[in-house]
Amino acid sequence: MTPSRVAFAAILGKDLRSELRTLQSLPAMALFSVTTFVIFRFGLDRTHLSGSLAAGVLWATLLFAAVLGINRLFVAEREEGGFDAIRLAPIDRSVLFTAKVTALLIYLLALELIAVPIFALFFLDSAAALGPLVSVLLLADVGLAATGTLISSMAVNSRARDLLVPLVLLPLVVPLMIAATGATEPLLALGGPGYHRFGTWLMVLGLYDLIFALVGYAVFDFLLED
Amino acid sequence: MGTEKPPAAELALRLAGLRRDYGDRTALDGVRLELGAAESLVVVGPNGAGKSTLLRVLATLLRPSGGEVVVLGCSLPGEAWKLRGRIGYLGHEPLLYRDLSGRENLRFHARLHGIRGDAAEARIAELLSAAAMERRADERVAELSAGMRQRLAVCRCVLHEPELLLLDEPDSNLDAEGRELARGLIGPGGGRARVVVTHDPERALPDADRALVLGHGGHSVRECAAADLDLDEARLASAGASR
Numbered sequence: 085m086t087p088s089r090v091a092f093a094a095i096l097g098k099d100l101r102s103e104l105r106t107l108q109s110l111p112a113m114a115l116f117s118v119t120t121f122v123i124f125r126f127g128l129d130r131t132h133l134s135g136s137l138a139a140g141v142l143w144a145t146l147l148f149a150a151v152l153g154i155n156r157l158f159v160a161e162r163e164e165g166g167f168d169a170i171r172l173a174p175i176d177r178s179v180l181f182t183a184k185v186t187a188l189l190i191y192l193l194a195l196e197l198i199a200v201p202i203f204a205l206f207f208l209d210s211a212a213a214l215g216p217l218v219s220v221l222l223l224a225d226v227g228l229a230a231t232g233t234l235i236s237s238m239a240v241n242s243r244a245r246d247l248l249v250p251l252v253l254l255p256l257v258v259p260l261m262i263a264a265t266g267a268t269e270p271l272l273a274l275g276g277p278g279y280h281r282f283g284t285w286l287m288v289l290g291l292y293d294l295i296f297a298l299v300g301y302a303v304f305d306f307l308l309e310d
Numbered sequence: 311m312g313t314e315k316p317p318a319a320e321l322a323l324r325l326a327g328l329r330r331d332y333g334d335r336t337a338l339d340g341v342r343l344e345l346g347a348a349e350s351l352v353v354v355g356p357n358g359a360g361k362s363t364l365l366r367v368l369a370t371l372l373r374p375s376g377g378e379v380v381v382l383g384c385s386l387p388g389e390a391w392k393l394r395g396r397i398g399y400l401g402h403e404p405l406l407y408r409d410l411s412g413r414e415n416l417r418f419h420a421r422l423h424g425i426r427g428d429a430a431e432a433r434i435a436e437l438l439s440a441a442a443m444e445r446r447a448d449e450r451v452a453e454l455s456a457g458m459r460q461r462l463a464v465c466r467c468v469l470h471e472p473e474l475l476l477l478d479e480p481d482s483n484l485d486a487e488g489r490e491l492a493r494g495l496i497g498p499g500g501g502r503a504r505v506v507v508t509h510d511p512e513r514a515l516p517d518a519d520r521a522l523v524l525g526h527g528g529h530s531v532r533e534c535a536a537a538d539l540d541l542d543e544a545r546l547a548s549a550g551a552s553r
Contacts, residue, residue, distance in 0.1 A: 086395075086424035094421035102409045105450075165405035168371055173422035174395030309373070 091175040095183035100190065102160060109153040110194055117149040117199040121206050133207040139268035142203055143261055146196065147228070147254075153191045154232035155249050157184055158240040171308060181233060181304040185297070188229040196221055213271040216282075220271070223289035224264040230296040231256050237307050263288040320347045322474055322503030323368065327377035330363055330528070337363040338528035340377070345520060347473075350504040352514045352536060354547045355524030361507040362402065363528070365476045368505060369399040382474055395423055398472035400480055400496070404463035408452035412443060412462045415451060416469060423470035437465040441491050456483040464492045475504040481513065511544035523547045 103109060124141050125131070133141060161167045161180075170180050200221070204211055232253060239248040267285035270278035321344055328341040338360040345351045353361050366372040368381055370390040379386040384393050399405075406415045413434060420430040438444045441461040451459060460483045467475065475496055481489050498504065498517045508514040515521065518536035521544070525531040531547065532539070 086422060090421055090424065090426065094418055098407065098410065098414075098418050101414070102407060106409050160407055160409075164407050165401075165403040166407065168399070168401070168403070169405045169419065169422065171371055172369060172394060172397060172399055173419075174424065175422055 086173065086175045088176050088179050091173070091179045092183050092186075095170075095180060096186055099160075099183065099187040103187075103191070109156050110191055113149040113152050113191065113195045114198045116152055117145050117195065118202055120145045120148070121199075121203055125206050130207070132209060134272055134274045136265065136269045138207060138272040139265040141207070142200075142268060142272075143224075143265050145203075146192075146199060147257065147261060149195055149199065150188075150192055150228055150232060151250050151253065153188060153195075154236045154253065155246055157188060157233060157236040162240045167308065177305045177308050178301050180308070181237075181300055184233045184237070185226075185229045185300070188232055189225055192225040192229060193221075196225070208272065210276070213277045216271050216277055216279075217268065219286060220264055220267045220289070223286060223293060224260060226293040227260045227289060227296055228257060230293065230300050231260070234296065234300040234304070234307075237304065260289065260292050263292065321345065321380070322347045322349065322382055323351070323505070324380040325377065328364075328367065328374055328379055329376035330360070330367055330372060331375040336528060338367070338524075339530075341522075341524070341528070341530045343520070343522050343530070343533045345503055345505070347503055348501045349519040350498045350506065350517055350536075351520045351522060352511065352518035352544075353505060353507045353522045353524065354509070354511050354544050355531075356526060356547070356549065359524035359526060360528030361524055362478050364524070365399070365401065365478050365505065365507055368474075369397055369401075369476050370394070371399070395470060396473045398467040398470070398475045398496075400463055400467040400475070400477045402478060404451075404459045405466060406451045406459060406462055409450060411448045411450055412454070412458075412465075413438070413447040415462065416465060419466050419469055425470060433469060434465075437469060437495070440495055441465050442487070457485055457488050460484050461488055461491065464495050468495050473502050475502060477504060478507045479509065480506065481508075481510065509548045511539075511548060512541060515539065515541060515544060 170177065200214065204214060235249055235253045235256070239245045239252065242248050263285045267282055267289065270280045270282055323343065323345040325341050325343050328338055329336065330338040341364065343351070353364065355361050363372065367374050367379065370386060370393055373387045381393055382396055410418065416434045417430060420434065425433060438447045441464060443458065443461050446454060446458055451462065464480065477496060480492060480496055484492055506514050515536055521534055521536045521539040522530065523532040
């Protein structure tokens with residue numbers, strides 16, 4: 085058997101190299117989020133948002149931008165024979181899951197490096213909330229990456245892939261979004277960041293991450309069978 | 311080419327009553343054959359006879375629906391995990407990423423098969439040279455012709471020095487030079503078993519030890535020594551007719 089860390093590095097390196105070369109996912113995700121912020125700014129006719137509305141705008145935008153990347157996560161594996169290559173190799177197939185979760189996590193972090201400062205520029209008075217927001221973003225990204233990878237691997241063999249991913253993914257990430265907006269809301273409150281139930285929501289996010297990472301790891305081998 | 315069957319311990323393949331269904335449709339039905347560890351098998355039959363399905367079952371990419379399948383001493387599907395890395399599979403798709411170069415693709419496959427560092431670079435250079443692909447190896451696969459991609463796919467197939475080669479129309483898209491170069495990499499000899507699916511029995515039969523003729527519906531029409539299969543019969547079988 086090839087050591088899992090070697091196979092993990094090979095698959096992750098291949099994905100990142102392909103993305104850097106073709107820019108098929110990240111630019112679309114970033115452009116979508118920026119455009120959505122512009123629409124919210126003029127649609128709501130507000131130059132300042134706070135509390136639950138600000139948290140909702142931020143997380144709804146990031147979630148739908150993430151769906152664009154999730155849709156494409158396994159397309160090369162499906163269309164260019166990557167699934168067969170991995171099934172023929174002497175590797176633990178769960179490595180593909182962990183490599184794809186990591187790749188998606190990197191895409192989401194890169195997206196947020198662009199989208200969150202633009203959100204702050206459009207809607208926030210100060211950048212004081214951005215520091216503590218990082219922990220919420222990280223925990224929510226892990227959950228979104230684990231769930232998104234699992235759903236994407238199931239939907240990629242369907243011709244209705246673009247429809248199936250949001251239809252299945254969005255209900256599954258409702259708890260994640262409730263916890264993420266719950267943790268974000270006090271941070272973006274009027275008058276500066278607050279921490280009411282912040283720790284509780286972070287624990288909910290951590291629990292969600294753990295459950296979906298374990299479920300994905302456990303069932304992924306089965307999903308790769310014919 | 312030999313015609314005597316080898317003892318069971320030296321068999322690369324042993325199939326008894328292999329069946330594979332896709333839902334209600336049966337693609338392979340009751341296929342029986344035995345192939346020695348260093349023998350070549352040529353598989354002929356019309357379109358839809360289940361030739362490619364047979365290769366995918368042997369490659370562990372599809373689970374058999376019934377019957378006994380033993381590949382390199384491993385019973386399928388239960389011991390499929392023991393076979394990974396021991397099979398070289400060349401199917402209809404080259405299994406190459408279009409946005410990576412040929413060399414990057416081979417490096418990727420080498421790492422999946424646990425070949426690393428200088429050993430990987432040396433093996434890749436050797437294969438690219440054998441396939442006359444050194445000059446084009448750093449171009450993206452998407453920019454290469456179908457024949458060039460097939461040469462790279464042949465390199466990918468033998469990169470990890472497999473014990474069994476499963477080749478589905480290995481000459482497709484190759485010109486005369488490409489066929490000759492590919493023959494050096496995936497041709498008979500070298501002490502490994504080969505299963506070659508072909509619509510060109512004229513070229514494949516002389517290299518084979520045994521032959522399997524599949525008919526419509528995946529029925530095994532005939533399994534025999536290659537020398538016993540008449541070329542005209544093989545041509546008719548490929549065309550979907552029988553004598």
